[in-house]
Amino acid sequence: MRQRSMVILTAVLTTGALTLTACGSRDDSGDSKGSKKTEIIIGVDAPLTGQNSATGLGIQGGVQIAVDDANKNNTVPGVTFKVKALDDKAIPASGQANATQLVQDDKVLGVVGPLNSGVATQMQQVFDTANLVEISPSNTAPELTQGKNWQTSKTRPFKTYFRTATTDALQGGFAADYAYNTLKKRKVYVVDDKQTYGAGLAKLFKAGFTKSGGKLAGEDHVNTGDTDFSALVTKIKNSKADLVYYGGQYDESEKLTKQLKDGGAKIPLFGGDGMFSDTYIQTAGKPSEGDLVTSVGQPVDSLASAADFIKKYKASGLKGDYGTYGGYSYDAATAIIKAIGAVVKDGKIPDGARAKIVAEVQKTKFDGIAGPVSFDEYGDTTNKQLTVYQVVDGKWKAVKSGTFNG
């Protein structure tokens, strides 16, 4: 009996609370009819502290500049945009909690993020249920857009999820092609961090490299947060590999490369865009010289369209690496802002605005600062540019740009 009354009480309270919040939001939009502009929030979810935070802060910065530009140019009349950045610490559960928080805020009409593919897997459903559009500037795991069986039959799992980065299916293959045909490497040791992104990328590299005729010298896994790789380094050295491929983030790889070179194995480390950060070179120091990464798109620094963005970023005092995903984050935020512009007229948010914005984002087509922005039927970017970067004199230098179609 007692339990039943508790259930009823909870139900009544929840209904009451929901009704109240609904009323609240209606009042908000009523206010905006006057001279006051409607406030719309662009959510950001990325690791802003701890692991991967250098790249994560670059995402936040990119969105911030896009929003500042939109406000300054009055891109959407009657609307002021604000950024609400939440920190997921690269932890999937935190990402899910953040997604829930963003969904509950009626002013949030679009979200940029997350950085990590593993975090994205926990957020997609939340956004999909709420019809809230999510554009990731950096997720590269193919299954996020093309479903679990993407190699055999592609199906799009979530209609609200888009990305401006291309997938690992291309990145891994592009890296393997470069390693085999350009670097002339024949024996690779593959290491990954067992995460969605790292393990997936390593697998794709391995497949591409062995298909070209390269040999696998060995394979191992590390834990995120590990610092001592001396035992692994000894194994790699003993395997006589001429290249190490690492699927994972810079946090572990910067230590791995240092210990690798100190341990006497003078072979380069090759990785994906998770390693593409200035922090990697800074922390690993000299041993990182000659290491390689692939990253999505073309180098932001080399694009004329991004010159203004970089100038603003540097002047703003924002932290983080804009180089990796800053440009893509800017474009992702701009895509959302443009979609909002098509849906929200004179600062009035129509009913079902979120769903309408998703439909608008799907139709996106414009020239972003990091290249053309448009999405295919899976929510993937149609921009398949990839670039190989190498550490030369303590700086990432673009050595090859191109498209790769598997």
Add this chain to the structure above:
Amino acid sequence: MNTLPQQLANGLFLGSMYGLIAIGYTMVYGIVQLINFAHGEIFMTGGFGALSVYLYVLPNGTSMWIALPAMLIGGGIVSVLIAVGAERFAYRPLRGAPRLAPLITAIGLSLALQQVVFNAYPNAKTDLTFPQLPFGPWHIGSISIQSGSVFVIVAAPLCMAALALFVSLSRTGRAMQATAQDPDTAQLMGIDTNRIIVIAFAIGGFFAAVAAVAYGLRYGTVKYDMGFQMGLKAFTAAVLGGIGNIYGAMIGGLVLGLAETMATSYIDGIPGMQQLGGGGWSSVWAFVLLILVLLFRPQGLVGERVADRA
């Protein structure tokens, strides 16, 4: 190429570092039966203290030969101050309280210290680059040794020997042994037990700072959360060796370091074990070893059997 000598060396370097930190757990536990979970953070602050000395106290471009002793002293001072402060303000007021109260306090202190460094230290939100020794790596036969490893392999035995001499020969050292055996009787014999406890925390703190400098030299970075994993491993080492026993801490550290290294290197070579080996499984095997040891020797490898006072 036979990798065994190199892997043994890797294990020894790693284990020496665990051992140095484990001393702090074991000394405090031996005397006040407190598991000081904030010790990992005392280790971390030692690393930041040493780095601060290098960045902010010494003039730019100071030779590492001069900088290293200064960093050790600076890191040591920071760690010792925090360890002693923790004892004075967090643990001493709870001396008579139930065992759980100081334990929870320790966990709280650990989180607090991490957050303070994270928020207050400039740029502490990501890895900070630690200065490196300007020589090495060396190659002796089939073994190659990094410069950072040389530091730990020299510092750990020196610290250990000094501690052993101190505890067994000095008057204070013997007072420590007495306090560990029976604090009440020790006090009746005129030993200032509060002073002894402070000394135990201070020695643990200094050793943690030495380990932190070794960590920085070996891995090239310090980070606000580096104390968590290292602290956990060092605590495991202390239990493995027999918590309360300073020799046990060092031996436990070495055994743990070797076990992790061996697990990474050789288990996936055993037929049928391929899925269970490699770097990703090293901690699992280390803990399997811990469970096995505790099953047959609950007092740890060299610990003495004592009646549980809990």
